[in-house]
Amino acid sequence: MLQPKRSKFRKFQKGKYPGLSNNTTCLVFGSYGVKAVESGRIPSKTLEAVRRVLTRKCKRVGQIWIRVFPDIAVSTKPAEVRMGKGKGNPSFWVCKVHSGQILFELDGISPQLAAQAAQLAYYKLPVKTKFITRD
Numbered sequence: 001m002l003q004p005k006r007s008k009f010r011k012f013q014k015g016k017y018p019g020l021s022n023n024t025t026c027l028v029f030g031s032y033g034v035k036a037v038e039s040g041r042i043p044s045k046t047l048e049a050v051r052r053v054l055t056r057k058c059k060r061v062g063q064i065w066i067r068v069f070p071d072i073a074v075s076t077k078p079a080e081v082r083m084g085k086g087k088g089n090p091s092f093w094v095c096k097v098h099s100g101q102i103l104f105e106l107d108g109i110s111p112q113l114a115a116q117a118a119q120l121a122y123y124k125l126p127v128k129t130k131f132i133t134r135d
Contacts, residue, residue, distance in 0.1 A: 001044040003093045004071050011087055012072050017041075019096035029065045030105030033113035033132045040096040040127040042103075044070040050124045054104065057117040062108025070095040097127055 001104035015038035026034050054064050057110060064069035097103065104121060106114045109135065118131035 001047050002070050002073060003032075003044055004068075004069075005006065007071065007073065010073065011075050011090060015096070017096055017098055019098060021101035024067060024101045026123070026133045027102065027132065028067075030107035031064065031134045032106040032109075032111065032118070033102050034089075034104040034118050034121050034125075034129050035132050036097045036099055036103055037130055039099050041071070041072075041098055042096055042097055042126060043074075044053040044093045046124060046126065047095070048121075050104065050121045053120045054106070054117050055123060057120055058109050058113065062106060065105040067105060068095045068097060069100045082091045102132075103129065 013017070019034075019039075025035075039048065051064065058064070072094050073090035074092055074094055075088040076091045085130060103125070106117065109117075114130050114133075118129070122129050
């Protein structure tokens with residue numbers, strides 16, 4: 001799973017994800033892409049699951065780029081622990097996703113296969129997405 005080698009802070013605040021993404025809204029590397037329609041958080045486990053689905057659907061032909069990286073630690077407290085006594089330990093990593101942000105890019109495959117792969121990615125992701133092409 002994806003996670004940073006080091007981070008400046010051990011624990012992060014939740015924060016909000018309003019507004020549109022401004023710098024990751026167009027395709028840069030590939031001809032096809034998966035674009036987020038709404039904001040949210042995507043865990044690193046989910047990114048890995050989507051990557052595996054895309055790789056299997058494309059039969060390891062072509063290339064896949066992951067345009068997001070989980071760099072925010074989410075802390076949780078254990079089950080059946082009373083309130084108070086500070087914040088819990090970091091348990092998993094997530095990436096913030098704004099609406100309009102490109103999540104994955106694909107190249108070197110047919111448009112029909114890319115659309116089918118994007119549909120499978122849509123089923124796995126916790127945010128609404130759409131399939132885009134370079135036009």
